[in-house]
Amino acid sequence: MDHGRNRRPTVADVARMAGVSVATAGRALGGYGYVGEQTRERVEAASRELGYSPNVVARSMRSGSTRSIGFVGSDIADPYFAEAMRGICDVAHREGYETILTNSDERLDLEQLAVRTLLDKQVEGLVVAPSSMTHVDHLKDAKEQGVPVVLLDRDLPQLDFDSVVADNETAAYAAISHLLDLGHERIGLLASVSASEQPEIRAGTDGSWAVLGADRPSVERIRGYLQALADRRAPVTTEAITLIAADRVGGADAAARALLSSAWQPTAVFATDNESTRRIFLAVKAEGIKVPEHLSLLGFDDTDWTVMVDPPLSVVAQSPLAMGRMAGERLFSRIKGDRQPKRRIVQPTRLIIRASTAVWPGPDW
Amino acid sequence: MDHGRNRRPTVADVARMAGVSVATAGRALGGYGYVGEQTRERVEAASRELGYSPNVVARSMRSGSTRSIGFVGSDIADPYFAEAMRGICDVAHREGYETILTNSDERLDLEQLAVRTLLDKQVEGLVVAPSSMTHVDHLKDAKEQGVPVVLLDRDLPQLDFDSVVADNETAAYAAISHLLDLGHERIGLLASVSASEQPEIRAGTDGSWAVLGADRPSVERIRGYLQALADRRAPVTTEAITLIAADRVGGADAAARALLSSAWQPTAVFATDNESTRRIFLAVKAEGIKVPEHLSLLGFDDTDWTVMVDPPLSVVAQSPLAMGRMAGERLFSRIKGDRQPKRRIVQPTRLIIRASTAVWPGPDW
DNA sequence: TTGTAGGCGTTATCAG
DNA sequence: CTGATAACGCCTACAA
16 A cells, blocks of 8 residues: 555645646745746645645755754763753754754764764754864864854864853952962862863973963863962962863772872862862762861852752852853854854853852861 | 855766766765776875765755654753763764754644654654653654654653653652651652643542543653552542642742641652752752651652762662663664564663651651 | 766746 | 746766
């Protein structure tokens, strides 16, 4: 009965049924050009009868427009990217576009593959949270093909792409200033960093410090940390800074614990991303350290749980949803033909002070 | 210089440059059919020179295969869907497919639109977490077009689709049994339910209770709750059950608080989903109720924060990642031609007992 | 081994 | 107002 697979009806099918030419049927269905009143009705009846609906692939082929964009992030299961994706999708939906999602797991090879595939699929724009600051040729390909790219979370100064980033350095500066204001002198820092492109922290001859490495969020945040300390003439030591290579999940907890139990004895810890915030909090609980009496804790990203834990966590909050939306807006502006110079959109963060940061030394010390 | 937009090179361009016909170039590039050794080399050189890469839209049009699937969930920012999406993407990626994401916000109209759009985009399969148990015609459309659908999180018994669901009733039964074992007699239940398709809970003449409404997860979980109580001859009352209409966010906190402060005085509360778990936890904190001394709390979904809060939360854990993967596997099995009868895959859950549930009455009561 | 021709479904152009 | 026809880029019979 139904051999040959239930094929979707085409304009030709509708035309045949309505007794008109494909051209006429097309005009009636697409709503362009002139069509006689009763002809239109017959075509529409046939269309309804057959359950016709246009084949978008064929349309894309003809028009060159696929009405789809791509998102390349490291992991959709990460709440930051999940929210950002939501923001992007919302804007895309408003514009009548669909969003294709890919995960790079911070791996350059997967990201390159994803971009290539998306480009081959003829997406009309790309939002990318790049995993590498130096290997960017695959992104240039997009540009060469006239496909606009908006960078999310990380800027690539050497490329001519819009970017939406948080005010990382300022945020970290404010965070550390807050801790200094509270009287802290030994402020540790915990950061997740790329395994392949780890920043290097170096002391200058004049006692100043510098972070070597491209401007990823983690690097900018470390820079803000150092700057805040320097401006207050607070001492800096390498012991204060613990870097977690993002791919070696196993070592993360050990690293967090090592920071806590180091001989240097930090009185406060600033975690520069949601993952290290989670890690340090868990480590603190495991070690039975009292917060904020014995240690102040300041995290990054205002995830679900920051208000549920005890004590409620002070954090630097950014809004991934807003950043995703912003990225979407920029992208569609480009898709629609905006040819202005690249824009680096810096999304403000908020320092939310809850109960995990307190005056040092505390009254009972 | 570059007016007319930098068009992507096509096989024709490569062929022209290599001085061969399109067919030959196509064969050399696609790796099918016979091509002379040096011809191949010339074509490949031209291809590299031009930076050729096939236009997948044209290929899809010819082959009828788009190598893409669609996911329709209510909200990618919800950790359940984010993780499930990750699972689906991973399987799709392995199969060389891309995944298009849409958000329905539990709204039937958006879901219908999404399915239609996806179908028009010629996706080869669909994973859907349906928002309605009764309005399902748009899903039948997919079937009629030969596009397989796998249902996630919710089964639609009246349709011939595979589904991947949690063992909701069993899970709730186990959860309540655990609370009963601890000595609890007044066990409240908090559930988020669809605003438009709210379940109804009715007492039978013989003292038994029934839940009227389609088998959504929430309904099945309520059923497990009632069954467990009935089997132990524990009393049931309508006061024990609080339903939160999923769209009226404002009322959620009030509802959670009302349950806690009701004259009926529950000694334990079972929250049947991650949202109501969050809500009840927050309400408990706000009211200053001691857990588990004055109230035992049992949640659903083992989200990030359950181990970070004090006390660590006992929960029924499901694995959205595994469920997403499962859904992906089923879908690709269908895409590859599996014609077996529909399968309802029930993913087991685990009851994780932490510190928020304790013996009642406690020693200090 | 290589080239020619036709079609996937839609839309636009051009005659009638 | 309507119909024939071509084109988007790729793939594949079929012919040379």
